[in-house]
Amino acid sequence: MLEINKYNSDILYDVTFSLEENENLLILGENGAGKSTLAKVLSNLIENNNVKLFDENLCDLSDKKRAEYINYIPPKLSIFDEYITLREFFELACIDQVDNKKIDELIDILNLKKLEYKYCKAFSSGEKQLLLLGSSILHNAKITIFDELTANLDITRLKEVFDIFNSDFLKQKIIITHNLDLAYALKFKVLYMRDGKIEFFGKHDEFFCNENLKMFYNDSITKINEHLVVNL
Numbered sequence: 001m002l003e004i005n006k007y008n009s010d011i012l013y014d015v016t017f018s019l020e021e022n023e024n025l026l027i028l029g030e031n032g033a034g035k036s037t038l039a040k041v042l043s044n045l046i047e048n049n050n051v052k053l054f055d056e057n058l059c060d061l062s063d064k065k066r067a068e069y070i071n072y073i074p075p076k077l078s079i080f081d082e083y084i085t086l087r088e089f090f091e092l093a094c095i096d097q098v099d100n101k102k103i104d105e106l107i108d109i110l111n112l113k114k115l116e117y118k119y120c121k122a123f124s125s126g127e128k129q130l131l132l133l134g135s136s137i138l139h140n141a142k143i144t145i146f147d148e149l150t151a152n153l154d155i156t157r158l159k160e161v162f163d164i165f166n167s168d169f170l171k172q173k174i175i176i177t178h179n180l181d182l183a184y185a186l187k188f189k190v191l192y193m194r195d196g197k198i199e200f201f202g203k204h205d206e207f208f209c210n211e212n213l214k215m216f217y218n219d220s221i222t223k224i225n226e227h228l229v230v231n232l
């Protein structure tokens with residue numbers, strides 16, 4: 001279970017909510033609403049003592065235990081070693097022993113064979129995002145937060161990532177996205193933020209009704225026959 005209680009800062013205001021162990025979450029909201037900041041608070045990259053994971057105070061956990069509990073995947077990959085290959089990057093993602101069989105499987109599933117021994121620094125933006133996804137699966141934290149993982153993916157890759165999000169590859173997932181088609185298709189609970197405050201926290205069906213879409217997105221999106229339509 002994840003709980004955050006009355007977190008306040010210059011960016012976020014009175015943030016309180018909790019997630020049960022089996023609940024996945026979508027974090028939505030306009031640019032600058034505070035989504036990434038919230039993700040960093042939840043994973044203690046911004047230090048605080050307002051977050052509890054599985055009944056333990058996040059700030060009291062050792063680094064290893066915290067890594068086992070929660071993993072924040074940033075929107076962009078930072079490479080510290082220019083000469084690290086995809087396979088080596090995956091090896092480093094395993095918290096304990098390197099699981100070569102799982103790495104082989106993942107390379108197959110994510111269609112990354114041709115990049116296996118290539119340097120990650122030269123990857124395209126989309127390939128870097130798949131690398132981050134693969135490493136998060138190997139890391140295998142109890143909760144994984146993806147911050148705009150799908151921003152640079154083509155439609156085929158987006159579908160592959162959707163299938164992974166929708167499967168049991170990862171345990172509990174928190175997904176920050178501006179892609180409302182993806183958000184609508186993933187039937188996760190929704191948290192919507194505006195100006196650092198939570199404006200909606202609840203069931204997927206309740207969020208994706210025309211009344212709420214009008215309130216949160218003005219007239220830019222409508223639901224027609226169970227499909228979202230963008231009005232540009």
Ligand SMILES: Nc1ncnc2c1ncn2[C@@H]1O[C@H](COP(=O)(O)OP(=O)(O)OP(=O)(O)O)[C@@H](O)[C@H]1O
Nearest residue numbers: 011029030031032033034035036037038148178193
């Ligand atoms: N380190 C920082 N110092 C000062 N202000 C910051 C810092 N990080 C974020 N902010 C500000 O806090 C607000 C929320 O930023 P955040 O990155 O959390 O938004 P977001 O909802 O993830 O936005 P986007 O959808 O554009 O990625 C923004 O106005 C941003 O400029």
